[in-house]
Amino acid sequence: MTTQHGSAGKTAAVPQRLLAEATRLFADRGFDRTSVQEIVEAAGVTKGALYHYFGSKDDLLHEVYARVLRLQTERLAAIAALEEPVADRVRKAAADVVVSSIQNLDDTKIFFRSIHQLSPDKQRAVRSDRRHYHEMFRSLIEEGRDTGVFRAEPVPDLVVDFFFGSVHHLAVWYRPDGPLGAEQVAEQFADLLLHSIRTS
Amino acid sequence: MTTQHGSAGKTAAVPQRLLAEATRLFADRGFDRTSVQEIVEAAGVTKGALYHYFGSKDDLLHEVYARVLRLQTERLAAIAALEEPVADRVRKAAADVVVSSIQNLDDTKIFFRSIHQLSPDKQRAVRSDRRHYHEMFRSLIEEGRDTGVFRAEPVPDLVVDFFFGSVHHLAVWYRPDGPLGAEQVAEQFADLLLHSIRTS
Amino acid sequence: MTTQHGSAGKTAAVPQRLLAEATRLFADRGFDRTSVQEIVEAAGVTKGALYHYFGSKDDLLHEVYARVLRLQTERLAAIAALEEPVADRVRKAAADVVVSSIQNLDDTKIFFRSIHQLSPDKQRAVRSDRRHYHEMFRSLIEEGRDTGVFRAEPVPDLVVDFFFGSVHHLAVWYRPDGPLGAEQVAEQFADLLLHSIRTS
Amino acid sequence: MTTQHGSAGKTAAVPQRLLAEATRLFADRGFDRTSVQEIVEAAGVTKGALYHYFGSKDDLLHEVYARVLRLQTERLAAIAALEEPVADRVRKAAADVVVSSIQNLDDTKIFFRSIHQLSPDKQRAVRSDRRHYHEMFRSLIEEGRDTGVFRAEPVPDLVVDFFFGSVHHLAVWYRPDGPLGAEQVAEQFADLLLHSIRTS
DNA sequence: TATGAATGAGTCTTCATTCAT
DNA sequence: GATGAATGAAGACTCATTCAT
Numbered sequence: 001m002t003t004q005h006g007s008a009g010k011t012a013a014v015p016q017r018l019l020a021e022a023t024r025l026f027a028d029r030g031f032d033r034t035s036v037q038e039i040v041e042a043a044g045v046t047k048g049a050l051y052h053y054f055g056s057k058d059d060l061l062h063e064v065y066a067r068v069l070r071l072q073t074e075r076l077a078a079i080a081a082l083e084e085p086v087a088d089r090v091r092k093a094a095a096d097v098v099v100s101s102i103q104n105l106d107d108t109k110i111f112f113r114s115i116h117q118l119s120p121d122k123q124r125a126v127r128s129d130r131r132h133y134h135e136m137f138r139s140l141i142e143e144g145r146d147t148g149v150f151r152a153e154p155v156p157d158l159v160v161d162f163f164f165g166s167v168h169h170l171a172v173w174y175r176p177d178g179p180l181g182a183e184q185v186a187e188q189f190a191d192l193l194l195h196s197i198r199t200s
Numbered sequence: 201m202t203t204q205h206g207s208a209g210k211t212a213a214v215p216q217r218l219l220a221e222a223t224r225l226f227a228d229r230g231f232d233r234t235s236v237q238e239i240v241e242a243a244g245v246t247k248g249a250l251y252h253y254f255g256s257k258d259d260l261l262h263e264v265y266a267r268v269l270r271l272q273t274e275r276l277a278a279i280a281a282l283e284e285p286v287a288d289r290v291r292k293a294a295a296d297v298v299v300s301s302i303q304n305l306d307d308t309k310i311f312f313r314s315i316h317q318l319s320p321d322k323q324r325a326v327r328s329d330r331r332h333y334h335e336m337f338r339s340l341i342e343e344g345r346d347t348g349v350f351r352a353e354p355v356p357d358l359v360v361d362f363f364f365g366s367v368h369h370l371a372v373w374y375r376p377d378g379p380l381g382a383e384q385v386a387e388q389f390a391d392l393l394l395h396s397i398r399t400s
Numbered sequence: 401m402t403t404q405h406g407s408a409g410k411t412a413a414v415p416q417r418l419l420a421e422a423t424r425l426f427a428d429r430g431f432d433r434t435s436v437q438e439i440v441e442a443a444g445v446t447k448g449a450l451y452h453y454f455g456s457k458d459d460l461l462h463e464v465y466a467r468v469l470r471l472q473t474e475r476l477a478a479i480a481a482l483e484e485p486v487a488d489r490v491r492k493a494a495a496d497v498v499v500s501s502i503q504n505l506d507d508t509k510i511f512f513r514s515i516h517q518l519s520p521d522k523q524r525a526v527r528s529d530r531r532h533y534h535e536m537f538r539s540l541i542e543e544g545r546d547t548g549v550f551r552a553e554p555v556p557d558l559v560v561d562f563f564f565g566s567v568h569h570l571a572v573w574y575r576p577d578g579p580l581g582a583e584q585v586a587e588q589f590a591d592l593l594l595h596s597i598r599t600s
Numbered sequence: 601m602t603t604q605h606g607s608a609g610k611t612a613a614v615p616q617r618l619l620a621e622a623t624r625l626f627a628d629r630g631f632d633r634t635s636v637q638e639i640v641e642a643a644g645v646t647k648g649a650l651y652h653y654f655g656s657k658d659d660l661l662h663e664v665y666a667r668v669l670r671l672q673t674e675r676l677a678a679i680a681a682l683e684e685p686v687a688d689r690v691r692k693a694a695a696d697v698v699v700s701s702i703q704n705l706d707d708t709k710i711f712f713r714s715i716h717q718l719s720p721d722k723q724r725a726v727r728s729d730r731r732h733y734h735e736m737f738r739s740l741i742e743e744g745r746d747t748g749v750f751r752a753e754p755v756p757d758l759v760v761d762f763f764f765g766s767v768h769h770l771a772v773w774y775r776p777d778g779p780l781g782a783e784q785v786a787e788q789f790a791d792l793l794l795h796s797i798r799t800s
Numbered sequence: 801t802a803t804g805a806a807t808g809a810g811t812c813t814t815c816a817t818t819c820a821t
Numbered sequence: 822g823a824t825g826a827a828t829g830a831a832g833a834c835t836c837a838t839t840c841a842t
Contacts, residue, residue, distance in 0.1 A: 047824080
């Protein structure tokens with residue numbers, strides 16, 4: 001433990017500050033429209049410093065993806081492992097991902113908009129992690145279907161894409177200062193999902 | 201009898217050819233990663249020709265948006281005006297937008313990914329048209345709710361965002377050569393939507 | 401005499417209208433910053449029409465120069481030929497060129513600012529005409545000096561450049577809506593010139 | 601001891617070299633006809649280097665103006681502050697500005713020809729500085745008039761414009777290899793000015 | 801006479817990245 | 822660890838001019 005630790009502002013360590021400002025800027029104006037110069041200015045350092053910690057601008061974006069995926073996978077795994085009826089677990093998982101997507105709206109914006117701007121190999125890595133997450137969620141749906149809790153007709157893969165489309169879309173329309181709190185949206189989204197798949 | 205007599209390839213009129221190639225390229229690699237040079241090369245003309253017909257690269261993107269919105273608004277209006285039970289109209293509208301989003305997957309990709317790359321005033325114009333579309337769809341949901349066909353709890357605005365998130369997301373995962381045809385996806389999506397909101 | 405004749409507006413003949421608008425635009429924003437497109441739009445015609453009457457954008461500028469030089473040379477010749485004391489003729493010539501420079505302020509602006517934008521051969525032609533004008537004026541000064549009306553010291557060539565610098569500079573500072581009318585400026589300029597060179 | 605140790609050529613610091621070459625080229629062929637490419641080639645660097653030091657091509661031009669105005673204002677202030685009869689100070693100031701205009705003929709050429717090519721706000725800044733200079737000179741004229749040394753009739757503002765027109769015009773006709781040295785022109789110009797305004 | 805689509809060379813500017821210090 | 826000058830390739834856009842009609 002050498003110097004400072006925090007989460008933003010002038011006191012955070014340089015790499016954290018760079019990542020925080022990059023996230024904000026990428027969400028604001030998009031990856032391609034954010035220059036390295038703007039990032040280092042926002043973070044109060046110079047270009048040399050950025051390239052000292054990150055191999056490239058691309059790396060910075062990859063870090064954002066890695067952080068989001070790690071977080072969401074952990075949360076989903078925890079919920080999936082609960083000893084509760086599958087419908088409850090699906091409801092909790094759905095609500096949870098909505099809340100966390102709203103709480104990290106910048107990450108969500110970047111997530112669904114900037115994949116194509118990663119280098120091919122990093123893109124592959126992200127898609128692979130994403131697929132893993134998708135499969136965890138799908139397993140829950142399948143479990144519900146196989147136990148007769150959910151309807152047989154909807155294709156589980158398609159249900160997952162159906163729902164996560166809605167979740168990513170939050171970044172497009174959700175406003176923190178709007179009429180609906182994160183919890184309310186989470187509850188309604190989970191409710192819609194459950195109604196859409198449950199038996200009768 | 202003019203010189204153009206097709207809709208793509210070397211024989212189509214220059215502006216149409218430019219728009220077609222631009223759409224393809226924007227969908228493929230994103231607006232910012234597509235250079236004007238690439239577009240004109242693909243269309244087999246020079247930069248001067250492009251700027252003769254379009255004021256800017258931005259204009260080209262705006263045309264894509266205008267075309268999509270015009271088309272989808274017309275289709276929704278036609279369906280909303282049918283003399284059928286509201287649930288049937290919602291189901292048809294939902295299925296129809298899925299089919300047309302899949303048939304024009306390039307447009308769909310561009311649509312949900314590139315709004316932020318439009319100039320502020322064009323962005324305003326597009327958002328306004330989009331809002332109009334959204335409100336048409338919401339009216340159908342409200343009609344169903346007010347007539348007791350749909351549940352009272354889900355906020356209509358939120359239902360629309362929920363569903364159109366799923367639709368836009370098609371551009372991310374749908375593969376024309378995959379196991380599911382456009383009609384199948386449309387039926388399942390419409391089914392999921394209806395189940396998610398209908399009474400009991 | 402075929403169609404219309406006038407000096408501006410929609411009713412003037414096409415070449416006159418083009419020249420008038422070009423003059424205005426060249427004075428306003430400079431030759432290089434005025435596009436052929438702007439000129440034809442201002443004149444209400446198309447590019448083809450411009451190139452029908454003028455060989456190039458350069459030609460248009462050359463016409464402005466030719467017109468100014470023709471006019472000023474004629475006026476100076478008329479005054480020089482008067483049967484009056486040389487001091488009176490110099491005073492009249494000086495006042496006259498000031499008045500006409502102010503009345504055609506756009507021409508004056510263009511004149512002293514845009515010579516370098518003419519093609520080399522047109523530049524030569526203009527400079528040659530200009531030199532001729534300069535020499536006419538210088539002759540008057542020399543006549544005054546040789547007859548003892550003007551002082552012997554000032555080099556006549558230099559006197560002419562001294563005075564015409566002042567005249568061209570009118571385009572920089574003179575405002576038609578300012579406190580001084582053209583006649584007043586003309587009188588003062590002529591007065592300053594005469595005092596600067598006359599004996600004792 | 602840094603790396604630069606000269607004022608031009610390959611050994612001068614990069615920004616100085618860029619400014620020197622830009623001045624030469626702007627004077628030679630005009631601002632609009634000088635490309636950034638030409639400047640950097642003349643200075644032996646790349647475009648990136650230019651934009652590292654100057655925000656725009658416009659900035660480069662503004663620097664030229666700033667330099668000229670600073671220099672001339674300083675010189676005029678020094679002369680105006682001398683403890684000498686006002687006629688002597690005016691004579692010295694007039695001669696001095698002629699000499700310095702000739703010594704920096706490139707700057708003089710640029711000065712009177714390229715103001716309109718500056719961006720509006722930079723133009724405002726330059727005009728404001730220029731007005732300040734003009735007013736300093738006018739004050740001398742007024743002082744002479746109020747003390748009876750200069751005639752009452754000529755409007756001081758107009759006298760200043762009259763004289764500075766002549767000075768700027770030097771850039772048009774003066775040739776360093778011509779018959780008149782800078783000092784001679786300066787003496788004659790000052791003489792003409794003094795005669796034009798002094799009493800009797 | 802006049803059109804306007806098309807050209808092609810040229811414009812200024814941006815930017816991720818490197819490297820000597 | 823960190824700087825910031827410099828690169829070099831690429832970017833969007835402009836424009837005088839031509840030519841088939």
